[in-house]
Amino acid sequence: MESIEEHHAVVWMLSEIKDMDPGDERFKAKMSVLMEQVRHHVEEEEQDWFPEVRKAMGRNRLTELGGELEAGKKQAPRDPLAVPSADSK
Numbered sequence: 001m002e003s004i005e006e007h008h009a010v011v012w013m014l015s016e017i018k019d020m021d022p023g024d025e026r027f028k029a030k031m032s033v034l035m036e037q038v039r040h041h042v043e044e045e046e047q048d049w050f051p052e053v054r055k056a057m058g059r060n061r062l063t064e065l066g067g068e069l070e071a072g073k074k075q076a077p078r079d080p081l082a083v084p085s086a087d088s089k
Helices: 002-017 025-073
Strands: none
Touching: 002 025
16 A cells, blocks of 8 residues: 555656746755655665565566566556546546
8 A cells, every 4th residue: 555655646746746847946846855755666666565576476477467568558648647546536
């Protein structure tokens, strides 16, 4: 659940800065917080979550899954705010 909330927080931050002028005094501060959150999240995934997934799934299944994800990229929205989880409703 923490990971899901971290993803949500990143989308929320992106929605706040998407229309901000980079010259706005808060823009740099928001970008710093966003980068810090993303770095922290990536570190947790790489150190804690990914090794567990590798153990549980095995190399062959991960290779298959990688192919499925690669194929899905062609249909995925390019705007992170366009994904259903970014819907504020």
